[in-house]
Amino acid sequence: DQQVKQNSPSLSVQEGRISILNCDYTNSMFDYFLWYKKYPAEGPTFLISISSIKDKNEDGRFTVFLNKSAKHLSLHIVPSQPGDSAVYFCAAPEGWGNEKLTFGTGTRLTIIP
Amino acid sequence: NAGVTQTPKFQVLKTGQSMTLQCAQDMNHNSMYWYRQDPGMGLRLIYYSASEGTTDKGEVPNGYNVSRLNKREFSLRLESAAPSQTSVYFCASSEARFRDTEAFFGQGTRLTVV
Numbered sequence: 001d002q003q004v005k006q007n008s009p010s011l012s013v014q015e016g017r018i019s020i021l022n023c024d025y026t027n028s029m030f031d032y033f034l035w036y037k038k039y040p041a042e043g044p045t046f047l048i049s050i051s052s053i054k055d056k057n058e059d060g061r062f063t064v065f066l067n068k069s070a071k072h073l074s075l076h077i078v079p080s081q082p083g084d085s086a087v088y089f090c091a092a093p094e095g096w097g098n099e100k101l102t103f104g105t106g107t108r109l110t111i112i113p
Numbered sequence: 114n115a116g117v118t119q120t121p122k123f124q125v126l127k128t129g130q131s132m133t134l135q136c137a138q139d140m141n142h143n144s145m146y147w148y149r150q151d152p153g154m155g156l157r158l159i160y161y162s163a164s165e166g167t168t169d170k171g172e173v174p175n176g177y178n179v180s181r182l183n184k185r186e187f188s189l190r191l192e193s194a195a196p197s198q199t200s201v202y203f204c205a206s207s208e209a210r211f212r213d214t215e216a217f218f219g220q221g222t223r224l225t226v227v
Binding site: 004006009034036044102103104106 | 117146148153154155156157158161171203205215216217218219220221
């Protein structure tokens with residue numbers, strides 16, 4: 001059973017516009033969430049995270065929003081740039097101390113010049 | 114600044130062959146992980162090691178074994194490769210708590226079993 005879900009396998013956005021990537025989770029014990037970005041033939045790299053005590057975290061062009069009641073988070077990229085074209089994974093750690101990181105299935109973002 | 118290094122980058126195996134995927138990190142991290150990435154499945158945890166000398170099963174451990182050789186190295190072994198194990202494998206490391214810091218990933222090993 002997928003505890004972290006990304007229901008959109010792909011998304012295309014015009015350069016300069018806003019990209020919104022969505023993620024839903026089912027485990028109410030999750031209290032921290034991370035977004036990773038992955039380019040082809042490379043490993044994922046950390047992008048941004050958010051704790052459940054916050055509803056928003058911002059880092060430059062990237063903002064993550066968390067709606068705990070809906071068990072939903074979203075990643076906003078403004079403005080979108082061609083270098084943002086990648087696969088984006090949301091993830092959540094299970095447990096405490098010896099965490100296992102559970103990933104969503106990923107969304108492939110394509111920025112159209 | 115090597116980070117997490119995986120070898121080999123590519124491998125083709127015949128069904129039934131065995132091989133070991135090597136992983137080493139130079140960040141003095143306690144925790145190390147092996148994931149596999151398949152189309153439409155995201156990254157799934159195979160095994161992890163919270164500290165030197167300990168290993169635990171993840172979501173998809175069947176057909177694999179691991180060894181945490183020392184703090185730096187965490188290897189993944191396929192004893193008898195099957196076509197279902199065709200995948201891209203990623204090793205990662207982190208401090209014990211993801212809430213404090215992120216995981217760092219290697220570049221991956223693309224394995225094809227024919």
